[in-house]
Amino acid sequence: MVNAPHSGSELRFPVVCVVASAGGRGALVELLRHLPTRDTHLSLVLIYDGGPEEGPLFELAAQNSPLPVTELRPAARLLPGCVQVLPRHVQVTLAGGIVEITPRGEGGPSSPADVFLRSLASELGERAIGVALSGAGSDGALGLKDVKAEGGVTFAEDPRTAERPALPRSAIAAGGVDFILSVEEIAAGLARMGRPGYTLAPSLAQGPSLGADPDLGKLFGLLRASTGVDFSHYKKSTLKRRIQRRMTLHRLATLQEYLDHLQADPAEVEELYQDLLIRVTAFFRDPGAFAALKTHVFPVLMHRRPPDSPVRIWVPGCSTGEEVYSLAISLLEFLEADAEDHLIQIFGTDLSEAAIHWARDGIYVESISIDVSPSRLRRFFVRVQDGFQVSKSVRDLCIFSRHNAAVDPPLSKLDLISCRNLMIYLEPSLQRRLLHTFHQSLKPTGFLLLGSSESIGAMPDRFGVVDRTHRIFCKRAAPEATYPPAAGASDLSSEPAAASERPSAAVGLGMETVRREADALVIARYTPAGVVVDEDMQILQFRGKTGPYLEPAPGDASLHLFRMARPGLLLGLREAVDASRRSGAMARRRQIKLKQGDRLRSVDIEVWPLKAQLARGRCFLVLFTEPAATAPEQGDLDAARSDPARQLELVQLRRELESTREYLQSIIDELEATNEELQCVNEELLANNDELRQANEALDAEREGLRSPLEELTAADGALPRGDKARRFTDSALRSLGAPARAGRELAVATDTMPAVFEVLCHPILLLDGELRVRAVTRRYCELFMISLRDIEGRPLSTIEASWNTPPLEQRLRDVLHRSAALVDFRFEALIAHAGRKTLSLSAFRLETGPGELPALLLVFDDRTGADKDESAPPGLQRAHRTGSV
Secondary structure, three states: OOOOOOOOOOOOOOEEEEEEEOOOHHHHHHHHHOOOOOOOOOEEEEEEEOOOOOOOHHHHHHHHOOOOEEEOOOOOEOOOOEEEEOOOOEEEEEEOOEEEEEEOOOOOOOOHHHHHHHHHHHHHHHHEEEEEOOOOOOOOHHHHHHHHHOOOEEEEEOOOOOOOOHHHHHHHHOOOOOEEEOHHHHHHHHHHHOOOOOOOOHHHHHOOOHHHOHHHHHHHHHHHHHHOOOOOOEOHHHHHHHHHHHHHHOOOOOHHHHHHHHHHOHHHHHHHHHHHOOOOOOOOOOHHHHHHHHHHHHHHHHOOOOOOOOEEEEEEOOOOOHHHHHHHHHHHHHHHHHHHHOOEEEEEEEOOHHHHHHHHHOEEEHHHHHOOOHHHHHHHEEEEOOEEEEOHHHHOOEEEEEOOOOOOOOOOOEEEEEEOOOHHHEOHHHHHHHHHHHHHHEEEEEEEEEOOOOOOOOOOOOEEEEEOOOOEEEEOOOOOOOOOOOOEOOEOOOOOOOHHHOOHHHOOOOHHHHHHHHHHHHHHHHOOEEEEEEOOOEEEEEEOOOOOOEOOOOOOOOOEHHHHEOOOOHHHHHHHHHHHHHHOOOEEEEEEEEEEOOEEEEEEEEEEEOOOOEOOEOEEEEEEEOOOOOOOOHHHHHHHHHOHHHHHHHHHHHHHHHHHHHHHHHHHHHHHHHHHHHHHHHHHHHHHHHHHHHHHHHHHHHHHHHHHHHHHHHHHHHHOOOOHHHHHHHHHHHHHHHHHHHHHHHHHHHHHHHHHHHHHOOOOEEEEOOOOEEEEEOHHHHHHHOOOHHHHOOOEHHHOOHHHOOHHHHHHHHHHHHHOEEEEEEEEEEEEOOOEEEEEEEEEEEEOOOOOOOOEEEEEEEEOOOOOOOOOOOOOOOOEEEEOOO
């Protein structure tokens, strides 16, 4: 998002910062030669970080630039129509339009481009322009990201034609580049932007307000239909600048022209969406706030905390994850050696799926060294190609998910919420709703951290001040608090005021406003409750009061429709969804019984496929209605007169029988499809078996081929005159010569075929080594437990899910390893993240490995949730032990 007007407003001309480094002198010369010779208002600042053997940048620029060239000096002002060069071994910033120059720190981070670009973005906002040319390293990538975030325009040389593509590639990967062009095309774009009066979009700069412009309503509708996000409650000044920026990039003068462009190009809708979600973040932004957390917050959170009580922190609007990882590192530093004794869960959520993927990877450009100290880089990061990655021990503490804090169900039982620089972009009504949500989500002893420009506003009764300077607040008890109802994506305003609080006679309101308010009241009062879901059954929008039918599932936050369905609804809901998917038409299930407290209520479910589609597939509207009591048919009345109880029961049984027949038919269809899939898998397994048999035959042939040379070596060794000790050593070496090579070849064959075998197996299966660490999993296991091999590979079984961390289960598995006793159909209940409570059946088999190696363990799971339980079995539902190994 774009910040408020900038302090450097006295600079009325665009300022271009051109960044290049070792290997980029050629691109810099080409850019300078194509600059305009006159009628340009641009001020160019050149930053070139080349090797010491290269000549001075000032001479290079003076020889090739058609514009005057000067060298930046302390207290100088940037000038339009000229080129200004940054001297070597210094860093420069802008403050009030004045240049401030400082020496680069000895041994510290050397990122002059990032430092200047950040100050340029802060000072000039939309009048800042950044250019990344050919060069090594990544200095400038973070700065370009800030320029784009503040409304400026950014260019990068096409890496395919760059002599040294590392720098432009880093800038592109960081998400801070608008245009990827050749050097000549970049120069042409700069020349165009340097002409007087280039800034376009006068209809937005001088036209009516956003709320009154029907074209803007259409624009919001396009965004809402494509992304499921409603921006109508974001600050109008912010939206104006972001839309104006996109219009400027496409050289469009009016909002109607841009709307036509959006309707013709769906990709531009996504680009505008990403621009409205522009990511402004950094590691340890505002270091004083993190120091205040260690002083005022962490000691309170950790005081006498039981080891099994997790520390839960939420970062809404986490962007690419820097804030989440900064909090994790700060907490680990505070705990020091005690960190292993506590459970830590830090949740990062954001609207941008791309930002969430980036955050999960935890890979950042090398120039984060200007924000992260060398000691932290050594302790909490590992070096990767062209940058750093957050260490696995820190990443394991952080969970990232796409989530709309304004409308999606919030997390609960939180110790700390860090929401910095999000609410400044929202209108007051949405700010109040978020603060209500945060108050509801925090524990009674929880804390709230806001940005330096944010406050708790009109809610001092809900939050107390802990540190006013760093915007740290604590939750206050509010026993009579009433929270606003959950809002849909297109209904974020508060409920209508009471009649006594409204302006009399609808002063100043047109008929259109009255009609909209009346429609809203009718929809809120009489429209059935429902949700809009995508192809994966993820809820995109709540409509009406869905509380009686849906509730948040225990564990990590999830918006999956089936996981949120209340007990009793799941079967009928799944039937209706499957029927609508197959037929492409509306599907209905009637008279589904739902028990709430002592009351038994009937619910009808309708599933409507929507014609409008998102990029990720179809959408469905799911409606919940409670039918009114209907009079029985005449036939039923006659039967009831003779034997009312018996006849009514018969009618009910007939209805249930018909429903059961339909359901069984759908099960039969699914089983037939499953049998076909199993047949394909069986054929693949047979093919793999043939390959394994051929590999064994090849190994036998090689073994025979090695036997003769070994016999010859043994005979030759016996003929040598050596002492007994030396002979015994040689004999032992010869005897063992063939074993490692043979074992290595067999292990290579097994390793090569194992992924193929696990890929086609349809059961949830885990392969553990002798220390109960995960070595391989099947795809079905990952789907059942919503986890990836990358997240669990090499980790002990007890750390994957809390339910696995039980001494009885671990002892049984070790019995299988050491006593060759297979564990068959061992049943237990587990509370699994993302999936809720499950009844699982576990069978474990020992796998023999090579001589001198620990055996492996094969775990086969079966989801028995909902199956008939053995009433006589003890709580563990242990069934059988058999002796043997595989």
